[in-house]
Amino acid sequence: MTTHAGHHAATGADPGAWLLPLVVVLVTAGIYLVGTRRWQRRRGRAWDPWRTASWIAGAVAIALALSPLTDSPTARAHMVQHLLLGMLAPVGLVLGAPVTLLLGVLRPDAARVVTAVLRTPAFHLLSHPVTAAVLNVGGMFVLYLTPLYALSTESTAVHHLVHAHFLIAGYLFAWAIAGPDPAPRRPGMATRVVVLITAGAAHAYLAKLLYARAGELPPGTDYAVADMQAAAQWMYYGGDVVDVMLAVALFATWLRRRSRSRENLGVGSAVVGTPRT
Amino acid sequence: MTGERVDPATRGRSVNTRSAWGGVLIGLGLVASIDEIVLHQLLRWHHFYDKSTSEMGLISDGLLHAATVVAMVAGFFVLIDVRRAGSLVPRQAWAGLLLGMGAFQLWDGTINHKLLGLHEIRYGVDLLPYDLTWLVFAVILLGAGALLLWRRPAASRPS
Numbered sequence: 001m002t003t004h005a006g007h008h009a010a011t012g013a014d015p016g017a018w019l020l021p022l023v024v025v026l027v028t029a030g031i032y033l034v035g036t037r038r039w040q041r042r043r044g045r046a047w048d049p050w051r052t053a054s055w056i057a058g059a060v061a062i063a064l065a066l067s068p069l070t071d072s073p074t075a076r077a078h079m080v081q082h083l084l085l086g087m088l089a090p091v092g093l094v095l096g097a098p099v100t101l102l103l104g105v106l107r108p109d110a111a112r113v114v115t116a117v118l119r120t121p122a123f124h125l126l127s128h129p130v131t132a133a134v135l136n137v138g139g140m141f142v143l144y145l146t147p148l149y150a151l152s153t154e155s156t157a158v159h160h161l162v163h164a165h166f167l168i169a170g171y172l173f174a175w176a177i178a179g180p181d182p183a184p185r186r187p188g189m190a191t192r193v194v195v196l197i198t199a200g201a202a203h204a205y206l207a208k209l210l211y212a213r214a215g216e217l218p219p220g221t222d223y224a225v226a227d228m229q230a231a232a233q234w235m236y237y238g239g240d241v242v243d244v245m246l247a248v249a250l251f252a253t254w255l256r257r258r259s260r261s262r263e264n265l266g267v268g269s270a271v272v273g274t275p276r277t
Numbered sequence: 278m279t280g281e282r283v284d285p286a287t288r289g290r291s292v293n294t295r296s297a298w299g300g301v302l303i304g305l306g307l308v309a310s311i312d313e314i315v316l317h318q319l320l321r322w323h324h325f326y327d328k329s330t331s332e333m334g335l336i337s338d339g340l341l342h343a344a345t346v347v348a349m350v351a352g353f354f355v356l357i358d359v360r361r362a363g364s365l366v367p368r369q370a371w372a373g374l375l376l377g378m379g380a381f382q383l384w385d386g387t388i389n390h391k392l393l394g395l396h397e398i399r400y401g402v403d404l405l406p407y408d409l410t411w412l413v414f415a416v417i418l419l420g421a422g423a424l425l426l427w428r429r430p431a432a433s434r435p436s
Binding site for chain 2: 046195196197198199200201202203204205207208240243247248251252254255258259262
C-alpha cells in the first residue's frame with residue numbers, strides 16, 4: 001500500500017504517488033465542467049464562474065489531502081488531511097451547487113427522480129443541520145477520544161473509511177448550514193445559526209482538549225507532545241476559518257433573499273444591488 | 278459611506294436602529310478576537326487552554342468564541358443589508374461598534390474574570406491595575422458609544 005510510502009515524495013522521489021490525486025482532480029472537475037457547458041447550451045446563459053471555481057478548489061483540496069505532501073506519520077500531517085478533507089473540500093464542493101447544476105442539465109424525468117430523492121424523509125433527516133453536525137463533529141469526538149484513531153493508523157481500510165466519513169459528513173454539514181442547492185424543508189436561519197455556533201464550539205472544545213492532553217490523546221498513539229499540540233492548534237484555527245466561511249455563505253444567502261424580496265416590493269430601488277444568479 | 282439616501286426620519290434619534298445593531302455585533306466579535314489574538318497568542322497572558330479551570334470553562338469558552346466569530350460576520354451582513362435598503366446611518370453603526378466592544382469588556386471583566394473565575398487577565402502579578410484598566414476601558418467605550426448614539430446630531434450636517 002502506498003499510504004506511507006511517499007515520505008520523500010515532496011522532494012520528487014515518487015512521482016507515481018501523484019497519480020491518484022491527479023485523477024481525482026481531473027475526474028471531479030472534468031464532470032463538473034462538462035455539466036456547466038451543457039447548462040450554458042440549454043439555458044443560454046453562463047453558469048456562475050464563482051461556483052465553478054469553488055468546486056474546483058474543493059477537488060484540489062481532496063487531491064492535496066491524498067497527495068504525498070500530507071503523507072507523513074505525524075499528528076500534524078494527519079490534521080492537515082483532516083482540515084482539507086473534512087472542512088475545506090466540503091465547503092468548496094457545496095458552494096459549487098452541484099445539485100442545482102445536475103437538475104439544470106438532466107432531462108425532466110431524470111430530474112424528477114433527483115427531486116423525489118431530495119424530498120424523502122430519510123434525506124430530510126440526514127441533511128438536517130443537527131444530524132449533520134452530530135455526524136460531523138460527533139464523528140471527530142469518537143475518532144480522537146476512542147481507540148478508533150490508533151486503529152486507523154494500522155488498518156488501511158479503516159484509514160480510508162475515516163477519510164470518507166470526514167468528507168461525506170463535512171459535506172452534509174456544509175450543505176445543511178449554507179448550501180446554495182435546493183433542499184426541501186431546510187430549517188430557517190435561527191436553527192442554522194445556532195447549530196453553526198454549537199458545532200463550532202464543540203470543535204473548538206475538542207481541539208483544546210487535544211492540546212491540553214497532548215501526551216495521552218488520541219488513545220493508543222505515541223505522537224510527540226509538541227507535534228500533537230501543534231496539530232491541535234491547527235485544528236482550532238482551521239475550525240475558525242471554516243466557521244467564518246460557512247457563516248459568510250449562510251448570511252450571503254440571507255442577504256440575497258432579503259434583497260430579492262425588497263426588489264419585489266419595490267423598496268430601496270434607488271440602491272441597485274448586483275443580484276447573483 | 279457617501280451617496281446613500283438616508284431618509285431624514287431615520288437619522289438621529291431614529292426608529293430604525295438596525296445600523297446600531299450591526300455595529301454591536303461587529304464590536305462584540307472584534308473585541309473578543311483582539312482579546313484572543315493579542316492576550317492569548319501574542320502576549321500569552323492567559324494561554325491557549327489556561328481558561329480550562331474546569332470542564333464548563335472550556336465549553337463556555339468554546340461557545341463564546343464560536344458565537345463571536347459568527348456575530349462578526351452577521352454584523353457585516355446586517356450593515357450591507359441596511360445599506361442596500363438605503364437606510365444606513367454610519368453614526369449609529371459606529372456607536373453600536375463602541376457599545377458592543379464596551380459591553381463585552383464589561384462582561385469579560387466582571388462576569389468572566391470575577392464572578393465565574395474562568396480566568397484572570399494575568400497570573401502571578403497584582404491584578405488590581407489590570408482589572409481597573411479593563412473596567413475603565415469598558416466604561417469609556419460604553420460612554421463614547423452611548424454619547425454617539427443618543428446625542429442629537431448637528432442639525433443640518435450633510436451625510
